[in-house]
Amino acid sequence: xxxxDGDIQAMFLTVxxxxxxxxxxxxxxTPIAWWLARTxxxxxxxxxxxxTLPMVLPPTVLxxxxxxxxxxxxxxxxxxxxxxxxxxxxxxxxxxxxxIFYSLPFAVQPLQQAFDAIGERPLEVAATLRxxxxxxFFSVVLPLARPxxxxxxxxxxxxxxxxFGVVLMIGGNIPGKTRVLSVQIYDHVEALEFAQGHWxxxxxxxxxxxxxxxxxxxNPLGAAERRT
Amino acid sequence: xxxxxRFTRSYPGFALEAExxxxxxxxxxxxxxxxxxxxxxLRCIAGLEKAGGGRLVVNGEVWQxxxxxxxxxxxxxxxxxxxxxxxxxxxxxxNLDYGKxxxxxxxxxxxxxxxxxxxxxxxxRKPDRLSGGxxxxxxxxxxxxxxxxxxxxxxxxxALDSQRKREILPYLERLHDSLAIPILYVSHAADxxxxxxxxxVLLEQGxxxxxxxxxxxxxxxxxxxxxxxxxAIVIEATVAGHDEAYHLTRLDFPGGIIWVTxxxxxxxxxxxxxxLARDVSIALxxxxxxxxxxxxSACVRAVVDTDNPAxxxxxxxxxDTAMLARITRRSRDQLGLVPNMRVWxxxxxxxxxx
Numbered sequence: 356x357x358x359x360d361g362d363i364q365a366m367f368l369t370v371x372x373x374x375x376x377x378x379x380x381x382x383x384x385t386p387i388a389w390w391l392a393r394t395x396x397x398x399x400x401x402x403x404x405x406x407t408l409p410m411v412l413p414p415t416v417l418x419x420x421x422x423x424x425x426x427x428x429x430x431x432x433x434x435x436x437x438x439x440x441x442x443x444x445x446x447x448x449x450x451x452x453x454x455i456f457y458s459l460p461f462a463v464q465p466l467q468q469a470f471d472a473i474g475e476r477p478l479e480v481a482a483t484l485r486x487x488x489x490x491x492f493f494s495v496v497l498p499l500a501r502p503x504x505x506x507x508x509x510x511x512x513x514x515x516x517x518x519f520g521v522v523l524m525i526g527g528n529i530p531g532k533t534r535v536l537s538v539q540i541y542d543h544v545e546a547l548e549f550a551q552g553h554w555x556x557x558x559x560x561x562x563x564x565x566x567x568x569x570x571x572x573x574n575p576l577g578a579a580e581r582r583t
Numbered sequence: 584x585x586x587x588x589r590f591t592r593s594y595p596g597f598a599l600e601a602e603x604x605x606x607x608x609x610x611x612x613x614x615x616x617x618x619x620x621x622x623x624x625l626r627c628i629a630g631l632e633k634a635g636g637g638r639l640v641v642n643g644e645v646w647q648x649x650x651x652x653x654x655x656x657x658x659x660x661x662x663x664x665x666x667x668x669x670x671x672x673x674x675x676x677x678n679l680d681y682g683k684x685x686x687x688x689x690x691x692x693x694x695x696x697x698x699x700x701x702x703x704x705x706x707x708r709k710p711d712r713l714s715g716g717x718x719x720x721x722x723x724x725x726x727x728x729x730x731x732x733x734x735x736x737x738x739x740x741x742a743l744d745s746q747r748k749r750e751i752l753p754y755l756e757r758l759h760d761s762l763a764i765p766i767l768y769v770s771h772a773a774d775x776x777x778x779x780x781x782x783x784v785l786l787e788q789g790x791x792x793x794x795x796x797x798x799x800x801x802x803x804x805x806x807x808x809x810x811x812x813x814x815a816i817v818i819e820a821t822v823a824g825h826d827e828a829y830h831l832t833r834l835d836f837p838g839g840i841i842w843v844t845x846x847x848x849x850x851x852x853x854x855x856x857x858x859l860a861r862d863v864s865i866a867l868x869x870x871x872x873x874x875x876x877x878x879x880s881a882c883v884r885a886v887v888d889t890d891n892p893a894x895x896x897x898x899x900x901x902x903d904t905a906m907l908a909r910i911t912r913r914s915r916d917q918l919g920l921v922p923n924m925r926v927w928x929x930x931x932x933x934x935x936x937x
Contacts, residue, residue, distance in 0.1 A: 476668055479631050482655035483662035484682035484729055490656075494681070498672040 357554045364531050365539035365555075372447070372535060373515040376454040380462040380511045381504065383455065388466035389492075410460045418524025421453050425525070445527050450535075453525040454515045461510040469503020470496065506570060513566045517559070584608060586733070586765060590627045590637040599623050599634070599789040605782060607642045610759050610766045612780035612797070614773075614808075620789040621769040622665075625735050628767065629662050630655040641733050642765070659688060661726030663736040667718035669710035669725070676706040679725050688730030699761065700724045700754050716747035720754060727762075734766045740775060755779055756937070773808075777801070777817050777857045778936045802905035804887050804898045809907060814860040814896070816907050822848045831876075834935075838902025839879040843935055855936040862931040863908035865897060867918055869927050877930040881906065883922055886915060899928055 358366075391403055409417055424431045425443040432442055443449035473496060481491040497504075519537040526533030528542070536555060543552040584607025592599045599620045605611045613621040626632040628639060630646070630653065639647040646653045661682075669678045683690055697703040700720040710718055719739050726734060739755075740748045752775070759766070759779055770776050776783065776797075783800040785792040785808060793806050801808060802816045820834040820841065830845040834854060841856060848854065869878055881899040889896050895915050897908040906928060920926070 476664070477670060479655075480662075480664065480668045480670070481681075482631070483629060483660060484725065485656050485685035485687075486681075487654075487656050490685075495670060495672075499670075 357551070359551070361530060361534070362539060362551065362555060365534050365536050368447075368531065368533075369516055369535040369537075372450055372454060373512045375451055376458060376515045377462075377508050377511045379451070379455055380458060381508060384459065384462035384466055384507060384511075387459075388463045389470055389496075391463070392467050392470035406463050407460045409457050414457065414518070414520025415524055417457060418453065418521040421456060421521070422524050425449060425452070444525055445529060445533060447526075447532055450522060450526045450533055453521050454518060457518055457521045458511045458514045461514045462507045465503045465506035465510060466500065469500035469506075472503075473499050509566055509570050513563060516562070584642050586611075586642065586767075587640045588628060588638065590624065590634040590639075592623065592627060592632065592634040592637075597623075597789060599627070601627075601786075601789075601791050603784060603791060603794055605767070605784070605794070606765065608763060608765050609781035610768050610779050611782040611784060612776040613767060613769045613784050613786060614776050614780075615771065615786035615792075617771060618788070619786040621771070621786050622737055623789075624786065625737050625767060625769050628733075629660055629735055630658055631662075644732070659686075659730065659732040661729055661731035661734045663719070663722050663726050663734070663739045665738045666742045667710065667713075667715065668722055669713075669718055671710055673710075674706065675702065675708050675710070675713070675721050678710070678721060679706075679728055682725050682729040686729040688732075690730050691727060693728065696724050696727050699757055714747065715743050716750045719743065719751055723754070723758070732764055734762070734764055736766060736768045738769050738771070740770075740772070752778065773811070773813050773815065774857070774934075777815060777934075778855070799905070802898065802907060804885055804896050804907065809860070809887075809896055810889050812861070814907055814909065815857050816860070816905065818856040818858065818904055818906075820854050820856050822850050822852050822854055824850060836902075836904055838900075838904035841877050841879075841930065841933060843933060846935065848937070852937075857934040857936065858906065858930060859932075860896060860907035860909040862933075863899075863906060864929045864931065865899075865908055865910055865914070865918060865920065866927045866929055870929075873929060875929040875931060877933070879906075879928045879930065881926055881928040883920055883924045883926060885922055886920055899926070901928060 387406060391399060422444055423429050426432045427436070427442060435441065435443055443452055477495050477499065478491055481495045486494060517537060518535070519541070522533065522535055522538055528534050528538055536559060540552050540555045543555065586605040586607060589602040590599060597620070601624050613624060615621050623632060627634045627637060633652065636649060637647050645651065646658055670681065673681065700723060702717065702720050702724055705713060705717060705721065713721065723739065740751060743751065756779065768779060780797050782795070783797045784794045785800065785806060787807065793800055793803065798817050798819065803809065808814060818836045820836040822832065823835040824833045825831070825845060826833065831842045832844070832846050832848060834841045834843065834856065879901045881901045883897060884900050885898045887896050889909070893911055894909055895912050897910060897920060899906045899908060908928060
C-alpha cells in the first residue's frame with residue numbers, strides 16, 4: 356500500500372472538513388451574495404472588500420487574527436467558553452470556522468455573479484405574475500442561478516481541500532482531528548518521505564485538475580448565453 | 584368604470600407628472616416620443632416604480648393612495664414587457680402555468696387563449712426555441728392567464744421586425760375585440776395606435792398633453808401629433824356594400840362614403856379607416872375631371888402652420904367627422920382658404936383596419 360493509515364485518516368478528515376464547510380458556505384454565502392447583488396447601499400463596497408479579503412490576505416495573517424479572536428482573550432473565545440463550548444483553536448470545529456472565513460469569497464463571488472447576471476427583469480416579471488419576493492427567489496432565482504451554485508460549491512470545496520496556512524495557525528497538526536492532507540504532505544516532506552509525498556501531492560494535483568475540468572464542462576449558463 | 588391615476592415622480596433630468604381618468608374598458612394608448620415617460624407611467628401603474636404619494640384606482644379598486652401601496656404581486660394585473668421576458672428555465676407550458684397557478688381570480692379558459700394567440704402547438708418548447716413573435720404571444724397568454732383586471736403592454740411589438748409585427752397585430756386586434764378588461768398600450772408607433780386604440784393619451788416630457796377618444800384627439804390641430812409628417816386621423820366606418828362590377832367596397836361613416844378596393848367583408852361590420860393628412864388634398868369644386876375616387880364635401884374649420892415652412896395643416900369637418908389635410912402654404916393662398924368655407928376634400932389613399 357502506497358498510503359499509510361495516517362494518509363487515509365488525513366484524506367477522510369479533509370473530505371469531511373471540505374464537505375461541512377461547503378454546505379455551511381452555501382447557506383451563509385447565498386444571502387450575502389444576494390444582498391451584494393441587489394443593494395444600492397453605500398456599504399456595498401466595504402462589505403464586498405471584507406468578503407474578498409481572504410483571497411489576497413496571506414493565510415497566516417488570517418489564521419493569526421482568527422487564533423487571537425478564538426483564543427481565551429478573544430471575543431469569540433469568550434463567547435464559546437460562556438456557551439460551554441470550550442475554546443475552538445486546535446479542534447475540528449475551529450478548523451470549520453476558520454475555513455468558512457478563508458473560503459467565503461469562493462462561495463460569494465460565483466453566486467453574486469450569477470445573481471447579477473439574472474438582472475431585475477425576471478424578478479419584475481415574477482411579481483407581475485403574482486409571485487411574492489420569497490416565492491420568486493425559490494421559483495425563479497434559484498433555478499436561474501443553478502450554475503452559480505455549482506461553481507460556488509465546487510470552488511469552496513476545492514479551496515478548502517487546499518488550505519494549509521490557516522490550518523497550521525488554528526488547528527495545528529493533531530492526527531485525526533486537525534491533520535488534513537496538505538499538512539500531511541508537509542510532514543512527509545519534513546521527514547524526507549518523498550515517495551509518500553508524491554502520492555498525496557499527485558493525488559491532489561489530479562483532483563484539482565478534475566475539479567476545473569468539471570467546472571468548465573458543467574456550465575450550462577455559459578452555454579445558454581452563447582446559444583441565444 | 585374607469586381608471587383614475589395621479590403620479591408625480593422625479594429622476595435626475597426627468598420628471599413625470601400625470602393625472603388621468605381613463606376608460607374602464609377598451610384600449611387606451613399611451614403615446615409619445617421616446618423619453619416622454621410612457622414606460623415610466625406604465626411602471627408606476629404596475630407598481631414596479633414606487634411613486635410615493637400617488638393615487639391609482641382601477642375600476643373601483645384602490646391600488647395606491649397616499650401611504651397605501653399594494654405590492655406588485657398583489658395587484659390583479661397582466662404586464663407584457665417590451666422584449667421577450669419568458670422564464671428561460673421553463674417550457675412554454677411552465678411559463679403559462681407560473682402565473683395561472685398563483686392567480687386568485689377566475690382563471691380564463693386556457694384552450695380559448697391558446698387558440699386566440701395561436702400557440703397551442705408550442706407548449707412543450709423552451710423559450711429559446713421560439714421566434715420573437717411567438718415569445719411575445721406566449722408572454723401575452725401568460726399575462727391573460729392570471730385573470731388580470733388590467734392589462735399593461737409596454738411596446739410589445741417594438742423589439743420585432745416588421746414581418747413579425749404583421750404576424751402579431753391580428754392577435755392584438757382579436758384581444759381588443761374579445762377582452763372585457765381595460766388595456767393600457769404604450770407605443771411610439773402611430774400606425775399601431777391608429778389600429779388598436781380607442782382612447783389616446785399623448786405624453787411629452789413627462790406631462791400629459793392630451794387625453795381623449797382616439798378619433799377626436801387625432802383630429803386636433805393644436806397637438807404635436809398634427810404637426811408630424813405622418814399626421815393622420817381615423818374614421819369608424821361600416822361596410823355598406825360591394826360594387827362587383829368595379830371591384831370596390833363601400834364604407835359609410837357619419838359624413839360620407841369612402842370606396843376602397845374590394846375586400847371580402849360582411850355587410851354591416853365595423854371597420855376603421857386611417858387617412859394620412861398628406862393624402863388629403865383640397866379643391867374648391869367637385870372636380871369630375873379628377874381620377875381621385877373619394878371626394879367629400881367639407882367645411883374648413885381651421886388652418887394652422889406646421890413645422891415645415893412650406894406647408895399648413897387644414898382641419899375639415901366632413902359631416903360629423905373631423906379630418907386633416909396637409910397642403911402647401913401657396914395652395915392655401917391660391918384657394919383663399921379661410922374658416923367656414925365650403926370645399927371638397929379629395930382622398931388619395933386610405934388604410935383599412937378591421
